[in-house]
Amino acid sequence: MPNPDQGGAAALSAAPTRREIHEARLRRRSGAIAAGSTLLVIGAIVLFVPMAPGWEAVRRSFFNAEVFRKTFPGLLEAFLVDVAIFLWCAPAIALLGLVIALCRDVRAPALFPLRLFGALYTDVFRGLPVVLVVYLIGFGVPGLGLPRPWNSPYIWGSLALILVYAAYVAEVIRSGIDSIHVSQRSAAASLGLSEADTMRYVVLPQAIRNVAPANMNLFIALQKDVALLSFIGPVEIFRQAGVYKSLLANFTPYVGAALIFLAITIPATRYADYLLHRQRRRQS
Amino acid sequence: MAKLVLQGVRKRFGQNLVLDGIDLTVSQGEMVCLIGASGSGKSTLLRCINLLEPIDDGTIHLDGVDISEPGYDPQAVRTRIGIVFQSFNLFPHMTAAQNVMLAPRRVLGRRPEEMAGPVEALFDRFGLKHRMGHYPDQLSGGQQQRVAIIRALAMSPEIMLFDEITSALDPELVGEVLDVLRQLRAEGMTMVLATHEMGFARELADTVCFLDGGRILERAPPGTLFTQPREERTRAFLSRLL
Known part of the structure; x- marks a missing residue:
């Protein structure tokens, strides 16, 4: 008859346990949510800020590449x-x-x-x-x-x-x-x-x-x-x-x-x- | 001649009378164990002897000199009376060897090169030569407590006080620390211990004092005190332990 203790120990070292599988799934899920929401916010900024009426003026006076280089x-x-x-x-x-x-x-x-x-x-x-x-x-x-x-x-x-x-x-x-x-x-x-x-x-x-x-x-x-x-x-x-x-x-x-x-x-x-x-x- | 004599020592913390008239005589080479429940005043008594706490009333004589007189320089006394604490109190930012050598260097003016030999011998004597360069957090509790004992011994004290030095240790580490005390006992060190190790007190002490409510209720050789306690409270305390 197999020793249950030994069986448990072997399972722990080899295949992932139920808990490990569960936790890995949770980690993947929260990683995906974080990435998605970050992309959303950055996308909104890139999309909407240039639509502001004064954007062109701001870009010229604050983010002028030539002035920056000089x-x-x-x-x-x-x-x-x-x-x-x-x-x-x-x-x-x-x-x-x-x-x-x-x-x-x-x-x-x-x-x-x-x-x-x-x-x-x-x-x-x-x-x-x-x-x-x-x-x-x-x-x-x-x-x-x-x-x-x-x-x-x-x-x-x-x-x-x-x-x-x-x-x-x-x-x-x-x-x-x-x-x-x-x-x-x-x-x-x-x-x-x-x-x-x-x-x-x-x-x-x-x-x-x-x-x-x-x-x-x-x-x-x-x-x-x-x-x-x-x-x-x-x-x-x-x-x-x-x-x-x-x-x-x-x-x-x-x-x-x-x-x-x-x-x-x-x-x-x-x-x-x-x-x-x-x-x-x-x-x- | 009596090495250390306490007469009518009283100590108060606010409203709380912690020591209520302690009389105690310790002879050269004697080992006195203080037993009693937590809060009975054992630790405070040791701290008073070392002048870490000033006493409110009574006198403490060391070799016939009243060291409890207000204004008496405590530093001179502390180099003659060593104390080891329950919680080790090693200096965590120094190696074991640095812990041991700090006070001889600063207080006695020893040079590191003249100390190296004797300090190494001291570590060797207590089986810690291979741990001299370790920091306290790299040592087990028993090793830390042995370093703390070596640190006190490095000042060549005439009397050693031990304040429940095994109480914070895991049971399997108590033995190595008690062995150190046995060794000191064999060398004839004058010692006063507050302890919960009844078996140890029984084995080695010359005198056992039972403290209760800040008084020494009973004082006798261990053979008498542990087998035929005179006081009812002593009997009750001992029966709770067994």
């Missing part, structure tokens, strides 16, 4: 300015954000002013629109009549970005510090580690790793906000696109600038999502 290299070059501003702001933001976060965590009573400063700092700079800070610092400080190069809008514009983004990074790092379970601090204390060593060797490395995806999203936002510096002078990509627009009386350069931003931000956002997803999976 201005794109210049835009790319201007984007290097954005990248450069980002590259010198990012480390300063990370450092200042860390310092502010640590200020808010000090326990010693003598250092209470630091704590107060940290709280005040994050409240003020998270409470202001970035563009306002860029204006205030970018126009205000050079207005003091400083000698060259200290009146450069690059310096003061960058400082504005650093100040604002450090406040956000500080809050993210602080939430990371709070997320480390108190038992980790207990374990470190029980080994005789000082509070400073506990923070440096036990809490911070874990905290910073935990909030890496959140910080990454902040830095993606920073790359976009570099364009705000165009208001106070630096000819970066947004400003350059504006120059082309005036020259050629055409908005296509803005579309080109948008594409260049997306080429950087979409992969970066996807990567941050991937990091977050990996972290969730590891913690579950």
Whole structure:
């Protein structure tokens, strides 16, 4: 007589089970529905948008291939300015954000002013629109009549970005510090580690790793906000696109600038999502 | 001479009196087991001895020095009294060896090259030499708990406290951790354990204390306490376990 257990095991490894067949059918069905509805929406857009009365004008002023070809290299070059501003702001933001976060965590009573400063700092700079800070610092400080190069809008514009983004990074790092379970601090204390060593060797490395995806999203936002510096002078990509627009009386350069931003931000956002997803999976 | 003396120790969490006048003496080389229901104050007592929790009343003397005096530097005490927790509390971002070497390096000022030999010997002694480079999440619960014990031992403590260190382990992993305790016992380590392993307490302890409602209700050698408990509540507790 055949052993029923063995028969069951063999069926499991060879032919698909009833459940697997059922699930495969469900998957095929939902795949077909998703593809169909997507095609429908795209078809509608392609069909109906050109029927709008102003479509021809929009196409000429926003999607002009010739203007695009002519201005794109210049835009790319201007984007290097954005990248450069980002590259010198990012480390300063990370450092200042860390310092502010640590200020808010000090326990010693003598250092209470630091704590107060940290709280005040994050409240003020998270409470202001970035563009306002860029204006205030970018126009205000050079207005003091400083000698060259200290009146450069690059310096003061960058400082504005650093100040604002450090406040956000500080809050993210602080939430990371709070997320480390108190038992980790207990374990470190029980080994005789000082509070400073506990923070440096036990809490911070874990905290910073935990909030890496959140910080990454902040830095993606920073790359976009570099364009705000165009208001106070630096000819970066947004400003350059504006120059082309005036020259050629055409908005296509803005579309080109948008594409260049997306080429950087979409992969970066996807990567941050991937990091977050990996972290969730590891913690579950 | 008495190594550790607790007198009238009281500890309150808000309205809740967790330790209600604990008197306990531990001699050099003695092994004391604390037994009792969950919430009877065993863990809190150990955390108070290690100064992880400040006590509200009473005194704790270590080698005749009052370490419970407010303002006494807890760090100095903690390097002399090691503690191992129920939930291991290894540092997850460090390898087993890094976990063990952090405190000697930062607190005792040891250099990594002078520690390498002794630390490896310590891992070898507890059968974990091949796991030194592993991260905690790559180790079984029993291995993690043994690393936590090695981490505490690396500070060369004079007293070791163990807070239900086998309670979070799968049954088949309890044995390897208890073996470590047997080994320490054979080497003459002064130990205080909170434990639910009655068989183990009976086999190795010099003294067993039964805690109930934050007091030591009964204190006796295991032979006496497990066979002829004096108090009715001790008897009730033990009969529930058997």
